[in-house]
Amino acid sequence: MAVPSDTAKGWIWLSLVVLLLFLGVWALFALTSKTFPSPAAVARESWFFLSRPFYDGGPNDKGIAILTAYSLARLCTGFLAGSVVAILLGVILGLNQTLFKALNPYIQMLKAISPIAWMPLLLYSVKDSGWAALLVVFMASLWPTLANTAFGVSNIKADYLNIANILQMKPLTKVCKVILPAAGPTIVAGLKISMGSAWVAIVPAEALLGSLGLGYFVWNEWNNLSLASVIFAILIIGVVGVLIDNLFSRLAGGLAYVD
Amino acid sequence: MWTRTEPEDQAPAAAPLFGPVGVLPQDDRGGSRRQGGTTVSKAMLEVEKISKHFTLSGQKEPFCVFRDLSLQVREKEYLSVLGHSGCGKSTLLNIIAGIDTANSGHIILNGREVQEPGLDRMVVFQNFALMPWLTVFGNVRLAVRARYPEWSKQQVADWVDKYLDMVGLSGAANKRPWELSGGMRQRAGIARAFSVKPSIMLLDEPFAQIDALTRGVIQDELVRMWEETGITIFMVTHDVDEAILLSDRIMLMSPGPQAKFMDEIEVDIPRPRKRISIIEHPRFYEIRNRIISFLSQKG
Ligand SMILES: Nc1ncnc2c1ncn2[C@@H]1O[C@H](COP(=O)(O)OP(=O)(O)O)[C@@H](O)[C@H]1O
Ligand SMILES: [Mg+2]
Numbered sequence: 001m002a003v004p005s006d007t008a009k010g011w012i013w014l015s016l017v018v019l020l021l022f023l024g025v026w027a028l029f030a031l032t033s034k035t036f037p038s039p040a041a042v043a044r045e046s047w048f049f050l051s052r053p054f055y056d057g058g059p060n061d062k063g064i065a066i067l068t069a070y071s072l073a074r075l076c077t078g079f080l081a082g083s084v085v086a087i088l089l090g091v092i093l094g095l096n097q098t099l100f101k102a103l104n105p106y107i108q109m110l111k112a113i114s115p116i117a118w119m120p121l122l123l124y125s126v127k128d129s130g131w132a133a134l135l136v137v138f139m140a141s142l143w144p145t146l147a148n149t150a151f152g153v154s155n156i157k158a159d160y161l162n163i164a165n166i167l168q169m170k171p172l173t174k175v176c177k178v179i180l181p182a183a184g185p186t187i188v189a190g191l192k193i194s195m196g197s198a199w200v201a202i203v204p205a206e207a208l209l210g211s212l213g214l215g216y217f218v219w220n221e222w223n224n225l226s227l228a229s230v231i232f233a234i235l236i237i238g239v240v241g242v243l244i245d246n247l248f249s250r251l252a253g254g255l256a257y258v259d
Numbered sequence: 260m261w262t263r264t265e266p267e268d269q270a271p272a273a274a275p276l277f278g279p280v281g282v283l284p285q286d287d288r289g290g291s292r293r294q295g296g297t298t299v300s301k302a303m304l305e306v307e308k309i310s311k312h313f314t315l316s317g318q319k320e321p322f323c324v325f326r327d328l329s330l331q332v333r334e335k336e337y338l339s340v341l342g343h344s345g346c347g348k349s350t351l352l353n354i355i356a357g358i359d360t361a362n363s364g365h366i367i368l369n370g371r372e373v374q375e376p377g378l379d380r381m382v383v384f385q386n387f388a389l390m391p392w393l394t395v396f397g398n399v400r401l402a403v404r405a406r407y408p409e410w411s412k413q414q415v416a417d418w419v420d421k422y423l424d425m426v427g428l429s430g431a432a433n434k435r436p437w438e439l440s441g442g443m444r445q446r447a448g449i450a451r452a453f454s455v456k457p458s459i460m461l462l463d464e465p466f467a468q469i470d471a472l473t474r475g476v477i478q479d480e481l482v483r484m485w486e487e488t489g490i491t492i493f494m495v496t497h498d499v500d501e502a503i504l505l506s507d508r509i510m511l512m513s514p515g516p517q518a519k520f521m522d523e524i525e526v527d528i529p530r531p532r533k534r535i536s537i538i539e540h541p542r543f544y545e546i547r548n549r550i551i552s553f554l555s556q557k558g
Contacts, residue, residue, distance in 0.1 A: 159388035162358040165376040167405035167455075177401060181392040257391040258437035 037228035045228035046235070060220070062212065068240060071202055071213035078137025079198050083191055086145035090190075091175060093146075094153020094183070107147055115140035115201040119208060129209035136205040140198040148190025152183030157259070184255040192248040199241050214240075302331035303491055304355070304459055309364030311350055324350050325518040327364070330510055332459065332493050337485060339502040340495045340520075341550065342512030348495035349385075351512075352463050355493065356382045368458060378406050381452035385464040387444040389436040395447045396432040399423060399454050406455035422454040423447075426480060442473035449477070453484055462494040466501060475534050478505060482530075499550050503543065504532055511553050522553050 023039050030038035037045070053065030062070075093100040115136045122139075123132040156179060164178040180187070206215025214237055221229035309328050312321040324347040332338045342348050353359035355366055357376035366373050368380065381402075382388075389398045399419045407415065423429050426446040436444050445465060452460050465481075466474045482505060485492055496502050502509050503526055511522040528540050537543055 159384060159386065160390060162356075162376070162382070163388055163390070165358060166356065166378065166380070166382060167402055168376070168378055169405060173405075178390070181390070184392065255392070257435070259391055 035227075037231060042228045042231045042235075045226075046232045049229070049232060059212075064217075064236060067212065067214050067217050068236065070211075071206065071215065072240070074134055074206075074211070074213060075137055075195075075198055075202055078134045079141045079195060082138040082141025082198070083145050083194065086142050086190075086194070087149050087180075087187060090146045090149020090187070091153050091179060091183075093150035094156075095179075097154065100150055100154060104150075107143060107150075111143035111147060115197065116204050116208075119205060123209070130211055133202070133205045133209045133211040133213075136201050137198045140201040141194040144193035144197060145187065145190040148193070149183060149187045152186025152190075153179055155186075156182040181255070185252060185257070188248065188252045188255055192245065192252065195244055195248060196241070199237075199244060203237060301334060303334045303369055304332040304493065305365075305367040306330045306351075306355060307365040307367060309351075309354055309361040309366070311347070311354065311359075311361050323517050324515055328518070328520065329364075330520065332491055335489050335491055337482075337492045337494070337505055337507045338510065339506040339508070340493075340510045340512055341499065341502045341554070342495075342497065342518065343514045343554065344497050346512050346515045346518045348497070348512060349463055352382070352461050352493070352495050356380050356461050358382075378455050379458040381455055381457040381460050383445070383448045383452050383460065383462045383465045385467050387436065387441075387448045387468075389444055389447055389451075391436050394433050394435055395428055395439070395443075396423065398436070398447055399451045402451045402455050418454065422450040425453070425484060426450045440473070441469045442477055445469055445477060446480070449481060449484070453488060453490070456488075457490070459491040459493055462492060462496075464496050464498075465494070466498070467496075474501075478534075481505070482532075486530075499547060499554070502550075503528070503546055504534060504537060509546075509550070511550060513556075521556070522549070524549065 027039055030036045030041075049064045053063045055061075055063035056066065093103060118139050119132060119136055122135045123129065126132055126135065160178050160182050161174075164174045169177065202213065203215035203218060205211070206213040207219035210216055210219075214233055218230055218233045218237075221227075221233060307329055310323070310326040312323040314321045328351065330338075330340075340348055340351065350359060354361045357366075357373060357380065360374075373380070389395075390401065393401065396419055399422060400415055403410075403415050403418050407418070410418070420429065420432075423432050426449055428443065428446050428450060431439060431443055436447065439447070445468075448465070466478060469477060478501065484490075494502075494505065506526050509524045509526060510520050511524070513519050513521045524546055526542075526546060528537060528542050528546075
């Protein structure tokens with residue numbers, strides 16, 4: 001690479017060039033296909049939605065901010081519940097090597113299953129699409145955090161636990177004051193992956209279950225054959241995903257420590 | 260809990276609880292044995308015939324670090340165990356601290372057997388063992404809170420400040436351990452240990468990772484705090500000069516496996532001892548030579 005290293009802001013230009021190239025290819029493709037929306041069409045559509053974010057035209061016709069809020073609320077609820085369960089279980093497994101070894105194969109297997117694959121079973125079990133969508137998020141949030149927490153806790157330096165024991169900390173104090181902060185960076189790395197996979201899962205879950213939200217919006221616009229709106233929704237999903245990821249990077253930065 | 264059958268206060272005054280200090284009658288160590296010594300006070304920590312072995316994978320015979328090791332630490336004493344690296348000093352110290360377990364034997368502190376770690380035996384670790392996610396202040400506060408759970412926030416903070424001040428760390432209270440030099444970190448470790456007022460402090464080569472110039476300063480500080488607080492110190496080290504400079508008494512440990520105490524030396528050089536002038540004291544080289552000659556023997 002010939003990437004100039006002395007220009008600290010070189011990446012911004014490169015980034016813009018990539019964006020322009022992308023828009024150019026897209027515009028060309030739209031020109032040749034005639035039915036595919038051009039960037040300009042998507043921009044117009046976006047403006048239409050963005051200019052009335054809180055529009056409420058009945059149960060199936062809501063502004064983009066409301067839809068995003070629905071998705072985020074579902075995400076946060078499912079993610080919080082999943083994370084609490086995952087961290088609790090992870091701490092227990094991390095402190096008990098035998099249990100960890102015994103359950104690890106199953107955790108690895110469950111981790112490999114797309115949360116969407118659970119949907120029929122969940123829907124069958126709870127018989128309610130709202131709850132099923134929530135449970136998909138819950139499932140998606142569970143495994144990466146669980147695996148990371150158990151790994152992080154089982155790898156805590158013996159010194160820290162020794163100090164906790166010398167200080168005669170009660171079990172709960174030990175967990176809060178030593179185990180969780182010591183494993184904090186690993187746990188947050190798990191939370192970040194969980195959040196990512198939950199956000200990825202929420203779109204198809206909403207689409208398939210017809211629960212109000214961004215995923216539902218995508219599907220609805222596809223049924224309306226409005227590709228421009230679909231592309232707009234895709235952009236929103238991407239942007240929200242990046243923002244959430246950023247949030248976790250900050251959290252990770254706050255908890256990081258040098259050993 | 261197993262308690263001593265013979266409470267210390269019932270022991271006749273004429274016959275001290277321990278005969279030749281730290282020596283079991285059948286334990287043949289050679290060297291001179293002091294009856295009592297000049298500073299006789301009762302044993303506050305007794306290590307009774309502890310043995311430790313590790314079963315190494317792929318080997319039939321367990322690796323025996325030491326067998327039937329005994330010693331006694333008197334109240335307010337500075338006792339050092341001196342031995343080569345790998346002879347089992349840390350293992351011994353960790354067993355006393357309760358963070359490692361012996362395969363047999365007993366640790367008796369103030370007349371009661373102890374098996375779990377506790378605030379009565381604070382450890383100062385060679386690698387400092389400070390919590391890196393906490394500041395220096397936070398590290399000491401964690402200990403103070405554990406020791407005095409009923410105290411108010413302000414009381415705890417004042418107490419922490421007092422001990423940070425004692426080791427000259429007030430200016431670095433809000434720094435994280437990794438921002439500090441080894442010497443500063445160990446000061447925090449020492450402040451943490453003193454702040455909970457343990458019965459005995461266990462020091463595992465506390466100066467080994469500190470540069471030579473800082474080491475002397477911190478050693479002086481430690482001795483000053485030890486004298487001021489009247490705490491008992493048990494230290495393990497491989498540094499001969501450090502042991503002589505700091506200790507009231509030194510136990511020499513043979514190289515492992517199956518390490519034994521080979522000799523025991525009262526360091527009868529008056530305090531305050533200065534690093535520069537101690538080498539001029541006539542006893543210094545006698546003690547030093549005796550230690551060196553023992554340590555260069557084969558176990
Ligand atoms: N967990 C362990 N497993 C096997 N051997 C060990 C373990 N811990 C210590 N040892 C062995 O015990 C001996 C004493 O170790 P240690 O107490 O750390 O020595 P020192 O502190 O005197 O340098 C060494 O030979 C070491 O290899
Ligand atoms: Mg050691």
